[in-house]
Amino acid sequence: MPKMPDVLEGARVLLENETPLSGNCGRLCGARCCRPMEGENTGMLLFPGEDAYYAALPDYTIAYTPAGLLLTCPGQCRREDRPLSCRLFPLLPLLREGGVRVGIDLRAKPVCPLARQGISGVRREFVEVVRACGRLLEQDDAQKRFLLRLTAQQDDLRALRRQFGGEGHV
Template sequence: MIKSTIRKRTYRAIYRLLDRVSPVDYDCGTLCGAACCMVESEPDMEMGIYLLPGEDKIHRREGEGYRWTEESTEEFEFPESWKGKVFFLHCMNPPHCQRALRPIQCRTFPLLPHLTEEGELIMIYDDTEVPYACPLIEETLPLNDDFVKATTTVWRHLIRDPLIYDLVKADSEDRYE
């Protein structure tokens, strides 16, 4: 597995902070039938979400309602600095995932960290091409201020890790094209 400079206790603090906020004041899954959890994938297309480097430190690999796979960073479009394997999680009981166990990228959805050309970190609506439509993104629905602030704080912390910084920078640069 690729190594992170972020400690287990930091990941736990990040999870606790994100547990206290929500993008909206209601279950946004009621808008779309939990589309982001319920996607049927093509037979040759594997849907799921990868953990950030070191995020696996706070998860047990068995009995959590997820199926874990290890994926080679060479098979996906990860930054050059990512060498080795990453964990990919597949929810086994959507849309009834154990919310307390959601990875960071699920917790901060529908926002993505983005580095401007000047190097400033901002949060943007997730523009990743996926086989479903999220009403929060499609309609640019307003998000709770505390959610946006917490998400920004979390990503400012996370990009202190060189690997995570490289990921955010590469994803941001792809958006410039």
């Protein structure tokens, strides 16, 4: 079976037991981020090389999209099977000039009440582990390029939100 890159595996392990709140936030919102949004083709972007892990898991499918490899899950999962995008949600490590900055993933705002609350709504420890995860990933060229793409995508989304008045599903 093909193996995930070590750096990616390390990032996934860092977030294995870290969660945005000390309890299960899915109980508060009905696990909205695990349910597809009506009329939308949803899924989680895989980090470079992460598809190797899912090749052997029959309940997951991978689609090639212009944004990258998109994983679709069965709607519930074992914690160890969670892709890195789900482990990071609703935060993202962004690559800025001064280094890794942790931000709310703007794609999460239509779905996640914590994302709408802002970064102060999640545990400090979770923020710090997401930062450590970004620092680890940026050591690998492919992962760094992917984080730079995500960062640019967030900047585009922010610009769109400003253009259309701040809120809404962008």
